[in-house]
Amino acid sequence: MTVSGFTAISRVLGFLRDILIARYIGSGLVGDAFLSAFRFPNLFRRIFGEGAFNAAFIPMFGRRLDGEGQQKALGFASNAFSVLCVTLVIFSIIAIPSMKWIMSAVVPGFKPAVVMTAPHGEQLETVPFTVQVGGERNIYFSDAANKEFEGGRSIVLKNLRLVGEGDKVWTNPFGDGARTEELPLESFVSGYNEKEDARVEAALAQGEEASPVYSLTNLTQQGDQWVVAPGDFGRIRMGRGHDYGWLEGELVTGAGATEADVVEVYKNHPDTFSLTVTLSQITFCYLLFMALTAQLSGVLNTFKVFGVPAAAPILLNLVFLIGLVVFIWILGSDLPGHVLAWCVAVAGVLQFVMLWWSCHRHGYEVRLQKPEFNGEIKRLFVLMIPGIASAGIQQVNLLVGSVIASFQQGAISWLYYSDRVYQLPLGMIGIALGIVLLPEVTRLLRSGKKDEASESIVRGAEIGLLITLPAAIAMIVIPGAIISLLFERGEFTAVDASATSQALAGFALGLPGYVLIKVLQPGYFAREDTKTPMKMAIVTVLVNIVVSLALFPFIGHIGIAIATSVAAWVNVAMLWFGLKGLVKVDSLFWKRIGKLLLASVLMGLTVWVAQWMVSDWLVEGLIKKVCAVSLLIGLGMVVYAMLVLGLKAMTLQELKAGFRR
DSSP states (O other): OHHHHHHHHHHHHHHHHHHHHHHHHTTSHHHHHHHHHHHHHHHHHHHHTTTHHHHHHHHHHHHHHHHHOHHHHHHHHHHHHHHHHHHHHHHHHHHTTTHHHHHHHHOGGGSOSEEEEOOOOSSOEEEEEEEEOTTOSEEEEEETTTTTTTTOOOEEEEEEEEEEEOOOOTTOTTSOOOEEEEEEHHHHHHHHHHHHHHHHHHHHHTTOOOOOOOSEESOEEETTEEEEOTTSOEEEEOOSSOOEEEEEEEEEESTTSOOOSEEEEESSOTTHHHHHHHHHHHHTTHHHHHHHHHHHHHHHHHTTOOHHHHHHHHHHHHHHHHIIIIIIIISOOSOHHHHHHHHHHHHHHHHHHHHHHHHHHHTOOOOOOOOOOOHHHHHHHHHHHHHHHHHTHHHHHHHHHHHHHTTSTTHHHHHHHHHHHHHHHIIIIIIHHHHHHHHHHHHHHHTTOHHHHHHHHHHHHHHHHHHHHHHHHHHHHSHHHHHHHHHOBTTBOHHHHHHHHHHHHHHHTTHHHHHHHHHHTHHHHTTTOOHHHHHHHHHHHHHHHHHHHHHHHHHTHHHHHHHHHHHHHHHHHHHHHHTTTTOOOOHHHHHHHHHHHHHHHHHHHHHHHHHHHTTTGGGSOHHHHHHHHHHHHHHHHHHHHHHHHHTTSSOHHHHHHHHHO
16 A cells, blocks of 8 residues: 555654654653644644545545546646635734744643742731642742843742642542641652662662752752742652642742742743743744645645655654754754754645645646635635544644643653554554545545445445554553653653553554544545534534543543543544445444454453563563564564454455555
């Protein structure tokens, strides 16, 4: 399969890209900032570049090509290209200067949790404050004007104490647990540092290199007060697994006390938000070029040229790899986030040039002209807007998850890396099926071959589930081994690997659903029906928000991953029942799905048992990790293939015919 082959190359290069990104920026300040900034172009790439724009454009372009000829069809394409270009240029001119306000809505957790004004009178005064710290790893105190006053001015605090929080109840997930014991900060710090010393001592005894990372940074106790010295922010490391719900205390103001005018308390690094805004302004221009690239790919796909559009994402990964290797690794850039952001922008330009040249070389000239907002363009936009909402539902759900995840330090990075892993089978199979099925189903329906269109969708669903069911089971059974092998090095720690693997298992629950969405949506788009999927998309977004908010207080970022999976299956159910008049399944389909599910579960049990047999190798050096994970994956593939053939879920001839498409 040409499309799937190019997409597979892109995914492999993407994995290499993400391995290096994890190594050099991890899940800290730069990691959270860049991955949040990258979310926008990534979202538009997946929405525009992987089907939604073309869901509206291809049927209209194809109808003109069949009915009015190539010249008229390309005239329509050129006008659409010009209107889209002008619209996005205006949109970018407005959005880039407004990025601060846009990011305030997208990553609200990067903003300060508490803002306190410090009056500078002659008498000492105190301003009480409370910060929720449940599940947080770090708390920061910062002068709000620190960039204007050379790194900040002093902050004086007192009576700092941690308050324990009892268990939350499922009947009130948005409420707080009961307040329990209070612990003075100095007692917490003493216990934390003792544990650090013990950890380092144990590591040194085993011949490992280790150094303590104590609780406080630039926050010192002076009598009954705590002082953040000028020049930096104060930091309290809380660690993982604590059961404290609140940090309370007072800000001391007046003569000889706090010098800062406004004191901010953060749950993320204080510089995360400003860096996110800067990087987003750089990456945002990718939207313009990606949207134009998507339209050119629609023209090529209609003429049955699938290879070049499928190969375009490879350029993005190659530019990333050049930036990571040359500028960050070899030259040692002090601004890795900026380097990566510019890689996104440059890749957008190169992808556009590649698609435009392919159209030109094949004789399909799409030109920039004076835009004419006629009836055809109005029809295109009417179809496109709901199509974006429906085809991009998975990305909308991920964006909603990012908004909620911004309130947990590191969560955006963990969700991003786990998202990248489960995108491999989705990209190779789901997106490829969607790209191939849309023009095929459109052609069959225009020819009045309704039964053949139904058969194409059903067989597409079977091929999709054949691949994604075992992949989902594997990601649920051995997520830790997969994530540790891919990312655990450099700035990406074992703690990050553990948190990311938990998110991967949550996403894996919905992997077959994500692929079925890509298979079922062409049944609507081929009939120029984008409103029905849009209505369904709205429902699934609401489901995602509700489930995310319900689970986040209990299991943090894992709840966001599970909520995305729940939303995917809700979307599948609605799409499936909405196609009853078109898609008809027989008993053979359900028997095959049952056998594929049984084969996947038995394969998962086999791999789960085998994991314990190679457990020592999974925690040792890179070579042993590679051997162990390769052995587990190879064993799983062999067992699954034998079970699929042995259970007669599919024959070799059916497999060859399916993948040949």
